[in-house]
Amino acid sequence: MSYSTPPGGPGNAGPYGAPVQQQGWYPPPPPPPDNSGEGKGLKRVVIGLLVLAVVAVFAVGGLALYKAVGGGSLPGAQDGGDEKQQILSSDVIDTLLNGRTNALKSGNEDEFLKPFVGTARDKQRKIFENLRRVPFAESKYMVLQQTGDGSDEYGSDVKLALDVAFVHQIKGVDVRPVSEWYRWTVEKQSDSAAPRISEVGGSPGASAMANAVYYPAPWDLYDDMYVKRQAHTITISAKKNAADAARFAPVVEQSAEKDIELWGSKASSVPNTPDGFLVVLEPNRKTYSKLYNNDGSDVGWDAGQSVPMPAFNAGSSDKDRLEYGGARIKMDTSAGQFTSSAWRRGVGEISRHEIAHALVQPQDPGAYGQDEKTSIRAWVVEGFADYVSYRFDPTLGDQQVRADMAGEEFDGTLPGQDFSSAYNSVGANYALSYLANRFIAEKGGEEALFEFVVDHYRHPTNLDQQLQKAVGMNESEFQTAWAQYVRSNIR
Structure with a gap:
């Protein structure tokens, strides 16, 4: 996860305002199904979804x-x-x-x-x-x-x-x-x-x-660019990495198909929904970190990001104006999701997560920051992406929750905007966010979850009313019921 810390805010900022993990260890995911032990120590999926508040103001489309x-x-x-x-x-x-x-x-x-x-x-x-x-x-x-x-x-x-x-x-x-x-x-x-x-x-x-400035793009970095165009994805890599990209691309495409089908069945009336996704696959960590981030700063623990692209709103009416026109997904193919013997499962997991972010990105009005009362909650952002990903692999979701919460002292509170400070690991915040979204889906139904997420993106100040509509509880009641749900799932 990568989420914003305004200039001068707490912690050290990484790319796109991502807070660098301050303490503790980064939890490994569960071993792959063949129990070979491969995949231990894999980097968790990270989303470069939420841009510095000042970037949202200054970089929207350039024209603004x-x-x-x-x-x-x-x-x-x-x-x-x-x-x-x-x-x-x-x-x-x-x-x-x-x-x-x-x-x-x-x-x-x-x-x-x-x-x-x-x-x-x-x-x-x-x-x-x-x-x-x-x-x-x-x-x-x-x-x-x-x-x-x-x-x-x-x-x-x-x-x-x-x-x-x-x-x-x-x-x-x-x-x-x-x-x-x-x-x-x-x-x-x-x-x-x-x-x-x-x-x-x-x-x-x-x-x-x-x-x-969203420079450099892959067309700037690669002397010769491999492009695999499929129905819902455009997969890009350097030509020298074409064989691996061609191997991963069908799994990325299958992940896109699943996410799009789910979104269409639960949120078909939501406008400005992407029909496809651009995905850059890069095994060199320095090159990966530099994509869409010219200073090359690196949080060091991410395996993927969905980079929000501000809309260039030249000539648009106020009615049609959007803060974001789309997203660019990049993934580090040196990460364990791509290198373990269970790579199809890992690539599917990270792809579904990042594509879920890109699906909802145009609904974001740029209202993100450290003030929880006026910002999109981090637990909604990351929990929804994990929910979509694990919905197609619930066993992996349960395994990840147990692994991420091992050794944690759960205090019954929802993750805050700064994932790096609430618990000993960023993974614990992911797990709790996932369980919050899963709880909404189980309590109110999947349609209610999708409606909740879309409405929260658009109107982040209305969390209490949104929870009332989704699950019949205000924020305090929701947190209490969710905490009981968490304890029953991490025993």
Whole structure:
């Protein structure tokens, strides 16, 4: 689990605000069915679902930030001077970006690469080839910020930095366009010269947070990208890892089918539900940690994350505006779920968990933080994902609960927002969250659980009323009844 800790809040923050485990041991899952003992010490599934509160404010779609900071530009943009000759005008920049957009759509590699020079050209060639393997419903480049005014007193040798949003929507995966932020270094030797892009990298970030720009994506990291497209999943890896990715992809697809079928039977009327999922499989821990997180910070104990992608809400009406347009799932295939002899069971478990997060992600209004009264409860977020996963393997769920709660002194209280502080292990908080969601399903029915979760995501301040509707209890009564349920299941 990865969940948010606002800047300056308690604990050490990992990627996407994930609190680093502070104490205790991380519990191993139960051994696989063949009782070989393999799988001991496996990393638990972790979800990078909930973004820092400030990221939710500043990074929503990029466009919101572009407008919010005033003056039509991000912090650091400079105004032009009338006394200088404009060499890199807004029209030149628009033409530069529109040219890349059109070339990508048409598949014209030579045209796409025309302005890139040096190592930037070589890198962009690989990115272009990778991007052409992804089924985009929409893909375009838009300026977020210009640092430098594009003018020069002598009319020559102009250089500026452009923060560029790659706005894209993957067919079936995203319910709204999302964005990845680049920084381009653009140069123009004279008014008559063609502009050149000499450097490309990730944007420095929203409010100096590199993990708010959703760079690098797999198409940036992999020189040659393997893509396996199935009915409900797009599985991506480096080409050198294609054999393993091809082996895991059918299990990921089966997991997606199960989650989608369950969601459709229990929450069919919920709008903005993804039809598919993008999943990146990566065995190198450093590369895994860097995906969608340019600073590469690593909590060290996660096996997977579902990274929420803020919607790029350009042109949407207030009625249609969403905070999140979709999610990107990444999984560490060096983790035991993928390497044990029971790997099909492990891959299914982690995939169902992460896909459950991605299914409900668009319902999140960005209301997450340390204040439990105004935020989506962590026990709802993680417990629901575990409930969906273990619903298809209840024996594994029971085994995991017993393993996670072994040696814990249960105090009868629901997990708080900071999973790392309530009990000796993060796993115990997972187990208790799972049991809370399972208790709701058993008490009120699965339809009631799904309705409860969706409504809580949308309106996190209404927990008491939501519990009353789902199980006929207020929050205090629910906690008391749930605590009795927990004790009966961990004996």
